[in-house]
Amino acid sequence: MRRLLVLVSFIVLLLASCRLSQFNPFKSVEEYPAPEFTVDNTRFTELGCFESPDCLPSPLKAIEFPVNWIYPLDNTYGGLDPRLPMAQAGNMSFDYDTVIPAVYTEGCMGTYYVRYLVEMEGEMRLVDSAEGVQELFAPIESEDEALSYAVAVTGLTALNDLNMHPFYKRYTRPLVESHSTFDGEQFTVNLYDTYLCGCGPHVVSMITVTVQQDGTFTKSEPLSAFSDPKTNGMCID
Numbered sequence: 625m626r627r628l629l630v631l632v633s634f635i636v637l638l639l640a641s642c643r644l645s646q647f648n649p650f651k652s653v654e655e656y657p658a659p660e661f662t663v664d665n666t667r668f669t670e671l672g673c674f675e676s677p678d679c680l681p682s683p684l685k686a687i688e689f690p691v692n693w694i695y696p697l698d699n700t701y702g703g704l705d706p707r708l709p710m711a712q713a714g715n716m717s718f719d720y721d722t723v724i725p726a727v728y729t730e731g732c733m734g735t736y737y738v739r740y741l742v743e744m745e746g747e748m749r750l751v752d753s754a755e756g757v758q759e760l761f762a763p764i765e766s767e768d769e770a771l772s773y774a775v776a777v778t779g780l781t782a783l784n785d786l787n788m789h790p791f792y793k794r795y796t797r798p799l800v801e802s803h804s805t806f807d808g809e810q811f812t813v814n815l816y817d818t819y820l821c822g823c824g825p826h827v828v829s830m831i832t833v834t835v836q837q838d839g840t841f842t843k844s845e846p847l848s849a850f851s852d853p854k855t856n857g858m859c860i861d
Contacts, residue, residue, distance in 0.1 A: 652794060656803035658784035661702030661768060667709035667743060668694065674711075680741075681748055689715060689724045691750070694741065700782045703772035704761055709743040713750060725752040728779040732821035733861045738779060754841075762839030767804040770811035774804075774833040777841060780815035786850075793825070795848040800830065811835040817846055824856035 665674075673679040673694040680691065691713040701710065715724050718734040726737035740751040742760065751757055754777045764770050775782060782802035786792075804813045813833040820826040829846035 651798050653786045654798040654800045655787065656784060656801040658802075659700060659703065659768060659771060659782065661772070662699045663697045663702045664707075664709075665696040665711070668696065668711045668741070673741070677713075684741075684748060684750055687750070689737075691739070691741070692716060700775045701772050703766070703768035703770075704776065705765070705769050706761075708760070711741045713739040713741050715739075727751065727754050727757055727777060730779060730819050740776070758839035763837050764811060764835055764839055765837070767806050767811060770806070770835045771802070771804040771813050773839070774811075774813040774815060774835055774841065778815065778831075778833055778843060779819075780831055780833065781818045783816045783818070789850075789852070792850040792852055794850045795827065796830065799849055810837070816849060820855070820860050823859040825851045825853075826855045826858065826860075827851045 668674060668679075671679040674696060677685075677691045677694055679694070684691065693714040695712040695714060697710060697712060704710075715726075715737040716731075716734050717724060717737065720735075724737040726739050728738050730736045730738065740757065742749050742751055751760065757773070757777050761769070761773055761776075764773055771782060774780065784801045786799050786801055800814050802814050802816070804811055806812075811834070813835060815831055815833055817829040817831055820828075827848050828850055830849040831846050832844040833841055834844075835841045
């Protein structure tokens with residue numbers, strides 16, 4: 625009888641601890657499911673654009689800053705509405721006196737300019753500003769669309785399943801996994817800046833993007849989130 629009581633008590637305590645852990649203010653990761661939408665890169669694959677920018681029509685080859693590389697989009701873009709054939713158009717420049725119109729930029733020693741190629745009504749268009757993305761996709765009408773839109777206009781990364789990396793050094797608690805919420809007026813999207821430069825430790829930052837329904841957006845100040853100790857000795861130019 626005593627053994628039975630001990631066993632029952634143990635089970636009750638275990639269930640209670642599991643329930644309390646869901647509300648633990650000291651938890652290391654605030655988990656959210658990864659987006660389930662996908663991107664169809666078939667059109668640009670068929671055109672051969674991921675092999676060479678020679679796939680582009682003559683007018684786009686003759687612009688002041690022709691596209692150097694074309695890359696497929698990852699699935700985090702899949703919430704954009706309307707769903708248009710779309711690809712990333714990239715240019716790298718080490719000339720600091722030259723500024724290429726772009727949706728956003730990245731880079732270390734050089735600057736990587738990101739634009740988008742979009743096919744609409746059989747015509748290929750180059751989108752080279754955040755306002756151009758806004759023109760295509762606003763108004764923003766769902767949390768999924770807001771997440772994809774925030775990725776598209778900022779170049780930030782959606783990260784989930786952060787608990788799968790227990791050896792990361794964490795600089796804040798909790799790490800909030802990527803998700804989007806709507807308060808009736810605006811969308812709040814949690815993303816990460818994973819672009820790394822210089823020598824380690826390479827700290828990934830957490831950034832909140834506030835997206836208005838008309839497509840305008842603002843970014844919070846970056847908050848140091850985590851680093852991977854395996855990259856501490858790595859230098860990136």
